[in-house]
Amino acid sequence: MKFLYVTAATAALLAGTATAQEVSDGKVKIGILNDQSGAYSALGGLGSVEAAKMAVEEAGGTVLGMPVEIVAADHQNKADVGSSIAREWLDAGQVDAIMDLTTSSVALAVQTLAGERNKVTMITGGGTTELTGKACTPYSFHWAYDTHALAVGTGSAVVAQGGDSWFFLTADYAFGYSLEENTTKTVEAAGGQVLGSVRHPLNTTDFSAFLLQAQASGAKVVGLASAGTDTQNAIKQAAEFGLTQAGQNMAGLLLMISDVHGLGLQAAQGLYLTESYYWDRDDQSRDFGNRYKERTGAMPTMVQAGTYSAVLSYLKAIEAAGSDDAAKVSEQLKSMTINDAFARNATVAPNGRLMSDVFLMQVKSPEESKGEWDYYHVRATIPGAEAYMNPAESGCPLVTG
Template identity: 40%
Template sequence: MSFLGRVASAILVAFLVGFDGRVTTARAEQISGGVVRIGVINDASGPLADATGSGGLVAAKMAVDDFRKSHPNIAVEVAYADHQNKPDVGVAIVRKWFETDGVDVVADVGNSAVGLALQNLIRDKNKIAIYTAVATTELTGKQCTKTGFAWLHDAFTLVSGPIRTLVAQGQDTWFFVAADYAFGKNMVSESQRILASVGGKSLGAVYHPMANTDYSSFLLQAQSSGAKVVAFANTGDQVVNSMKQWKEFGMDDGKQRPVAELLWLTDVHSMGLDIAGGLTSIVAWYWGLNDETRAFGHRFFELHHRMPTAPQAALYSGLSHYLKGVAATGSDDTDTVAAWMRENAVDDFYARGSKLRADGKLIHDFYLFEVKKKSEVTEPWDYYKIIRRVPAEEAFSPLAQSECPLVTPAR
């Protein structure tokens, strides 16, 4: 049976990476129970599984293994579970982790609705969460908390760069095909707001169920809108199937430009370059950016047989930063470690010299890219052609516009 097949429907939590040494140093005596416990939770079996899933667990184990090389006397355990993209399931699992299993930090998540639900829980329990592919701006906006950190992106960072770039090129009318849950709705809302601010126009939006497979009616509405750009505010299997049917219906004739507002490396691999080639999107991290990212990519590939996605790299980075905070402070106390994480820059292959902002966002560069054509690919998984680097100060919404109570205390 495959690894994912052995993951229980949602509730099974198996502690993995249990190191053999007890915590024996004087500083490590401040660690509760003598063990640092990490909980990785994501979509292990649904539409987001390729981009997060078991690869997220691989990234977490890599972070722990690398940490152990420098700190062999600090024991670390990793728990893993599938939230099935259901907020109530996710909350039930993580509540048990916190109340019964002694988990110190929860990481990954990868679903906006689950992320918002967990944000309330970590606020109540005073625990740390490191979010990767949670895109809703609410997470670090009205629902922000001092221990909730967004390591990868939000809806603004995903849509601002492509919209500004394409509208400036005359691609100024847009139609949206979106997933009908918190992520898709927030993506469309942010897109329409930014579109209007740069002189573009939204010609409408349609929303499909999360587990949808037939996109014909949604694509026909997009086609009949006459919009120059059809933007897909969905992800994983959703965008893969959308683009396959886009080609099947002959919509790849150049009359409308498809834009994937969130496109994972694994999505491109699933589509194939005949379908994905030429798609425009934006990403916070890509394994082929430089020698450092390539080195991590090849290490990950040896373990997972796929190159890492941006969420998987972000998970490694976020957990590494957390563990550095534990080692530096000699404690797994939430407030102590969270303060260290905020005060110290992230400086790794994922984000050089980046710091957490007051609203909980890790501020880093993004990369606008186009999917390569087959003739441009030089090695397996070499799918992205970087169009331009989007600097952090341009990629993220200004802090002055934040609705986070930590930035603008309620009057």
């Protein structure tokens, strides 16, 4: 297995003995584990690694006088591969925390492994609500979007626009199931109905059989419980099959700015989507977005911006706790108010869920856009307490009352 190894601080002056004892192995080591070559590589991938490096640099390259290092690897969207890498990192590689974890099946597996070893995970790429539900650990955090927030945002908006009958094209793994389940509840609670669903493998290139089933259902809305290139391919092929021309609407339940960029405004215009970060929302998000674009050539997705926030918050928590001990850091994170380019006045719930605002977006038409990456109208701001599941109802055993 080949690892990309990035040293965020190559040297640091040794602090006193007391401080060194509070930082295990004389350094803080963070692993970014995600999809770097497949369907989700554009929304996380090496972009998340770069965002993590930006956070380390912003923190000064050290914490408690000790150097901070970033390691990264490609889990190939396979739970067994991700678990193998994580086990090596945690057992022999002196990694203190693992972040991003795009793909929910990988995130669930690695979160469990890390919890057993009293190590921190901060998920920005995985989406299933199980991460802060029955699978939660005292050291696990869900830092960006989740499927409940996507359903509350996009699902509610589409039903309110008259899309009251749905058929789902669902990615065949934990994220897709969770997104379909959460959106179904939202649609039905709003008075709509779900007429059926079909599951497709990850990294599907031919959606013809699935789209024919959606077309035959007669549903007003075809809900895409998928992400990345799967969602892009489904939208493009739906247009080729004439679904949209015949009056069926496509609802991309997890669309990110990388997807809109890949589709182009001509194909994506008018689509509703829910995000927890948009580069052009305010001065602080614009500053981070523009600095990130200078380094990568693209604006950050909410996963990449979330990874920046997670790394920065983790380092601040170590500083405040005076230790990189997972229990002390986790306690500190749950007592902090998060204010950065990604989240404003956000708090962390007892189940590890970052309760940050999310935003209902609508994709601009080519005529409305003022230039590259000017893609969204912000239609609504949904407070975190409304977007995310009530922690008391999450099923997380850490939550009482």
